[in-house]
Amino acid sequence: MMKQGMQRAQTPSMEDYLEAIANLSGERKVVRVNQIGQTLQVTMPSVTSALKKLSDEGLVQHEKYGYVELTPKGEEIAKETIRRHKILSQFFTQALGVDQKTAEEDACKIEHIISLASLERLVKFLEFMEACPLGEANFPNRYGYFLEHGKLPKECLQKGSGKRSN
Amino acid sequence: MMKQGMQRAQTPSMEDYLEAIANLSGERKVVRVNQIGQTLQVTMPSVTSALKKLSDEGLVQHEKYGYVELTPKGEEIAKETIRRHKILSQFFTQALGVDQKTAEEDACKIEHIISLASLERLVKFLEFMEACPLGEANFPNRYGYFLEHGKLPKECLQKGSGKRSN
């Protein structure tokens, strides 16, 4: 039984590069140093230097003045990083109601450091939220009400709810 | 109206030092370089060098070979960092059911980078979860059932729940 989701690059920065390359590959025909730099908001020399490192580790293919491609190994890490990103982004927006921009920014940072254990719990949480709607009285709606009005919806104000003082 | 929770040190590492000093201050009479190093799992020279920086920024008070104390400004940042840590740790353990050790590790890293916006949503979420028990059918219990048995509890398997295919 193969354990999934274990692929990580050596540093957050390198994961960012792999992620950016993977995303650009999906959008354009070829990926260039230029575009990577713009995506990650770093200068081209920073990209060149990063590509050298990634190339040494067998994660990207890159010849001087040429295009950039991920190796299968690099692709694997990129996909896993993107998976983490999506889960976090989804959690922040859909579960917590954080605005899109902030959610993206937070996901971008946290994706590199969160444990696999916590991540899988986030997945479970999202699954649960989706799978357990119970009409209009489901969790995300009730939580949404709480967020918007600062008080509990009627369904929550019933017997057995007075166990805590705050 | 004063905006709260904005205090941050310049780097995650510096926040770790402030946090460690604050925690040690609560446990012992005086705080020493020694203990800070053990807490953060770094060598004493690393601590000395960090204290110099923090001292320059007016966040700690430290004379050669002497004890270490936080300045009011340092204390403020430490408190805020600890607040973040607690919220995250609580969220991971109580809401997601992540084990204590992993939750602590994740909180230690994420506390430095998460946005204020997301953090406040986590607070709201925890508040909501606590405030909305609804007897045994409350969210954490239902989610707990889902985690443990891998399927939804009976309360969730009712009309209106068949909107999604996965």
Added chain:
DNA sequence: TATAATTATTAGGCATCGCTAACAATTATA
């Protein structure tokens, strides 16, 4: 195709933050 504009690389610097080794001060103990 010669020249200009763009793209990429190299060289070298800087900040952070860890480390080891060597030295210095302090504290405990014989």
Added chain:
DNA sequence: TATAATTGTTAGCGATGCCTAATAATTATA
């Protein structure tokens, strides 16, 4: 109080990862 053990500092190194300035290659255009 002399010596040993502990604690702390300084000096200097190495990795990461960004930057600017200068140079080189490539591509577009006149």
